[in-house]
Amino acid sequence: MSKGSLPSQLPAADSKGLFGFWVYLMTDCILFASLFATFIVLRGNTAGGVGGSDIFELPFVLAETLILLASSLASGLALLAAHRRSRHGVFLWFGITGMLGLLFVSMEVYEFSKLVSDGHSWTNSAFLSSYFGLVGTHGLHISVGLIWLAAILLHLKQRTFNPRLLQRLTMFTMFWHFLDIVWIGIFTIVYLVGVI
Numbered sequence: 001m002s003k004g005s006l007p008s009q010l011p012a013a014d015s016k017g018l019f020g021f022w023v024y025l026m027t028d029c030i031l032f033a034s035l036f037a038t039f040i041v042l043r044g045n046t047a048g049g050v051g052g053s054d055i056f057e058l059p060f061v062l063a064e065t066l067i068l069l070a071s072s073l074a075s076g077l078a079l080l081a082a083h084r085r086s087r088h089g090v091f092l093w094f095g096i097t098g099m100l101g102l103l104f105v106s107m108e109v110y111e112f113s114k115l116v117s118d119g120h121s122w123t124n125s126a127f128l129s130s131y132f133g134l135v136g137t138h139g140l141h142i143s144v145g146l147i148w149l150a151a152i153l154l155h156l157k158q159r160t161f162n163p164r165l166l167q168r169l170t171m172f173t174m175f176w177h178f179l180d181i182v183w184i185g186i187f188t189i190v191y192l193v194g195v196i
Contacts (some may be wrong), residue, residue, distance in 0.1 A: 014167055021171045025178055030143075032182050035134040039190060045126035052127075052194025055120055061191045064107050065183065068142075071100035072180040086159045090169070094153055097176065101146050108139045135186060143180050148172055153196045 074096040081089025122132035152172055159165065
């Protein structure tokens, strides 16, 4: 092992943690698959009310999508900085990730509050219930991810790089990319197909 590099093999306890994380991601896949299936089945059940083409604003959602994609890129750059043991790089890129994630959540809250204030609550129809359920669950995951990110940065501020910390940074980045992939599905199936 060269000076300054991190060991390629994780201790057994860390390997178990990584396995547990993969199990968690698989359960999240099942959760979102169920929510997607529910939305697809119920998207036409508007109870005589509004449908996707009536309430979705594609330019706004496209801006949300680009912001989340940019945050995913920033998290990847933060992980590369961590492999270089660049504390400044990790804080810079994860800081950008956090700000973009916060902006995304703020836009989602604005979108939800606008729909409700316009009289399109989740109680109006099966379509709106499944829409709020799917998109809201994704937004909740992003919010939890932001709390996780804040905890990681606080941890990094107090400690030096080590294999366990690098593993935590890797798991967070995987989680963030996963949410990015889920959002691409939401953007395509819910919004794009919804306005057609």
